[in-house]
Amino acid sequence: MTLQATLTRAMPVPEPIGSGVAATVADDIRKAGRLLPPKELEDALRTAGFARYHIHHPFHKLMNAGELTKGQMQAWALNRYCYQSAIPKKDAIILSRSEDPEFRREWRKRIADHDGEDGAAIDGGIKRWLKLAEGLDLDLQMVQSRRYALPATRFAVGAYIDLVASSSILVAVASSLTELFSPIAIGERVPAMLARYAYINEDTLSYFTPRLHQAPRDAEHALSLVTRWADTPDKQADAIEALLAKCDILWAMLDALHSAYVTPGAIPPGAFIPPPLQE
Template sequence: MSGTAPWGRDAFTERLRAVPAERYHDRHPFHVRMHEGGLTREEVRRWIVNRFHYQRHIPVKDALILAKFDDPVLRRSWLRRIRDHDGDKDGDGGIERWLRLGEAAGIARERLLSGSEVLPGVRLAVDGYVNFCRLRPSLEAVAASLTELAAPGIMRTRVAAFERHYGWIGDDGLAYFRDRIGQGRRDAEEAMALVLAWARTREEQERAVAALAFKCDVLWSLLDAVETAGARP
């Protein structure tokens, strides 16, 4: 592998973008049903509860990535991602907005925060991603975050679907999705620039692509757990 020439910048970019285009969880049957209005209230609530387990670990994985950086400028930039989710004060940030989504769907925040209803498969998927960011080099940890390339599109679709099909959830509960449209685009551009700069050999490029594929598998596995839970007797 070390003797193989690296892809050019455009070819590498295309390969990275192709991963979420082909494997992002917007293609999962559960999300397809969600966006078509086919979920019951119980299914929507189950998804909110279990997805929150992932949401609350986003700043954890970003802190693990930030700790790998030697450049203070880069650390300050990546710190923004933690602030986006944790907020600068109580009552602010993406985690708070997800709690409000839960409340709008009739789920008490204490129920969400307890984590008592999180499915084993969801715990395994989230643990796998957090540990990946803890153990893998900066390049691969950052490359895994490039699922954000597809985030703006799925967030727009989700807002429209919830407004059309799930009106029982108040409009204020959709703030998280709306905010992530802009945040996801900005974060994806930042991460893409880093990956393109850091992956200089073909081996490094292939590891970056594999890391992104792994992250897609994490998100897909999370939805597998949520969907199959409804089929249990």
């Protein structure tokens, strides 16, 4: 099935809700000291997380509206490579923190998804992301060096690594729950990119095809663990706050892109400079 066909069967997009709800739900749980039943915790995570998800960011809205220049699209791909390449490292940290072989067996699939398998015979997400970068005419060595990423991108990615390394394993796992929403983001982004940017084709976007089944598989696993492990009101609040912290990390990366590449004259010294006259 083509990527486009897969996406036409994608899930409906929920309406965003006020972010005030997201900000207070963890506090309310802590204050009330009432343990939510698993289904209510799941609903709270979904509602609070989606309200703060990067799908609502102005940079994503510009992208989906077909309003990014090619240089801005390149900046997005180059910066997001930093995130993509850090994902298997943060998953290795999470693996290393568990004593449970069953947990590790399931979680290590995430590393294979990004690093590839069978001596790289099966491409992983990192290689597929580079294919996207190549399709956007970026120099791959420049992308892989990560040297030209924005300072805030590097700080945001570092914050994700620090979060999973320094918190409880519950918080580390809960922080991955933005994956509940990534199929919605991909479902909007891919058809928009194919329709609105002449230089982008399905081959360039092949990164996203496996994500449409990997992300729901991973999110369901993480959600079942979080709803089981969060067995006190404080742990439930910790899980919600972890998801919101991760939303902030994703949001900060897009803030950085918007500030550097949409505002004229704001590219930080040393960061990627789009070639002139690219539209």
